[in-house]
Amino acid sequence: MDANLHLDAPGRNGTAHVRHLTRRFGPADARPVLDALDLDIQPGEFVALLGASGSGKTTLLRTLAGLDPVPEDAVVALPRPVAVAFQQPLLLPWKSVWRNVALGLPEDARGDARARAEAALAEVGLSHRLDAWPATLSGGEAQRVALARALVREPGLLLLDEPFAALDALTRLRMHALVLDLWARHRPATLLVTHDVDEAVALADRVLVLAGGRIVLDLPNDAARPRRRDTASFAAMRDRLLDRLGVREHAA
Amino acid sequence: MSPLLLVLAWQAASTLGLLSPRTLASPLQILLTGWGLLASGELPWHLAVSLGRVAAGLLIGLSVGAGLALIAGLSRLGEDVVDAPVQMLRTLPFLALVPLFILWFGIGETPKIALVALGTAFPIYLNLFAGIRGVEPKLAEMGRVFGLDRRGLLRHVVLPGALPSALVGLRYSLGVAWLSLVVAEQVNASAGIGYLINDARDFLRTDVIMVGLVLYALLGLLADGLVRVLECRLLAWRPAFVRS
Ligand SMILES: Nc1ncnc2c1ncn2[C@@H]1O[C@H](COP(=O)(O)OP(=O)(O)O)[C@@H](O)[C@H]1O
Ligand SMILES: [Mg+2]
Secondary structure: OHHHHHHOOOOHHHOEEEEEEEEOOOOOOOOOOEEEEEEEEOOOOEEEEEOOOOOOHHHHHHHHOOOOOOOOOOEEEOOOOEEEEOOOOOOOOOOOHHHHHHOOOOHHHOOOHHHHHHHHHHHOOOHHHOOOOHHHOOHHHHHHHHHHHHHOOOOOEEEEEOOOOOOOHHHHHHHHHHHHHHHHHHOOEEEEEEOOHHHHHHHOOEEEEEEOOEEEEEEEOOOOOOOOOOOHHHHHHHHHHHHHOOOOOOOO | OOHHHHHHHHHHHHHOOOOOOOOOOOHHHHHHHHHHHHHHOHHHHHHHHHHHHHHHHHHHHHHHHHHHHHHHHHOHHHHHHHHHHHHHHHOOOHHHHHHHHHHHHOOOHHHHHHHHHHHHHHHHHHHHHHHHHOOOHHHHHHHHHOOOOHHHHHHHHHHHHHHHHHHHHHHHHHHHHHHHHHHHOOOOOOOOHHHHHHHHHHOOOHHHHHHHHHHHHHHHHHHHHHHHHHHHHHOOOOHHHHHO
8 A cells, every 4th residue: 555655646637547457366377357447537527437348447437446456557547536336236224324435435524424425315316214224225226325425525536336337227317417416516537437338329428449458449428418319420329339349230 | 833832831730730740849839938938139149240240241242252353353363363263162062171171260150151151252243253254345445445444444344244143142142151150150159040940850849940941031132132132233224224
């Protein structure tokens, strides 16, 4: 940890900055999951990361979240604090909803914890469930609590690891709108990991494709939000991404 | 047959002389004897002595058991040092240690309390250890992402997560505590419910023996009720409680 302290400062202008990140599991000659990966995310930028299952998306996110050590020769400099929402809500079942959210507060802000948790929960539309136990929440509600817990940190970098994957289609669409709304209001640099191409095209400023341990495609998308999914440009972008992911929609 | 019918039949058999008081006293006689012992202050005294032994033994046993479980549960080194010996000792029926305890501690209060302590340490150890190790690792990771240090993880994630198991252990420990008490009080006691029963045996007083047995049963029920109340209050977040 100490050895990497000099890498811990945010990149220039608060940019999230990843250079030469290599990660392999097992023997030293095993094919790396992440292979000298480079990645930049501008302040306030919404980036979506697409990749086939097993391509290393979660591995990258875990390193950014500080759960896995940064290799010696890599550079990882992130705007702090970092907040994460995982695929499962991972709420502590023995804490009421608002206390789960308060857990997200940085140490120095725990004084007015209740008020700040309440405010965050109001933003995700859960003011009426402050004192509920997590076991009584629906899947969508639990995921909104997890979002509130991430937002209450006022993160410089928000990491989302397939947070909508376990939700039904209707709830997922509502969550898309909610996340865009929250992002527009708080403007954290956001990295959304997903395997849903439509989701990536609908939400992000920039869509990346991870394959072979590197970013192999980087498509900007400056269409105005909210984005209609039935336009020609939406379809064109979706096709390019699917193509790069090895999925051919238009059979010959 | 309902229990009430059984008691009535029992009373009838005693009244008609089919059941000798030397075999089993009548329910009415047991009630009267119980009342007499209560009024004379004899019963409360013996009860207090027995409760004192259980309380002292439990305090020691639960502290030691929980302490060892924390050491073994929270560090690999602790597990290596603590868990293997405890698992080995566990296979020994601890009541078989009574003769050794008498040699070591004499025949006073010490061996009785020690037996209760030994018996109660195992269930709390085993369940708390399993509870700590069973905490969802992803919850601990989440805690780390949100900046919890070791102490914070212990307080917010590990200990609350292990609590349901710990309470199961507590319930078992309480059960074992009464069992150990019964055995311990067979050994040269001069007070306590066990003494009351032993003394009554020498005088063929089945009514007094029955009063003692009923008391043991009531105390066991009470202990179980106490754990149940604890569970309702401490585990209110569990889906089973939430939905009911
Ligand atoms: N702790 C680990 N030990 C061994 N292999 C792992 C570990 N974590 C991930 N992997 C492997 O790394 C690859 C990438 O995994 P992951 O990052 O979870 O993919 P994704 O999130 O893109 O589906 C997979 O082949 C997976 O089996
Ligand atoms: Mg993944």
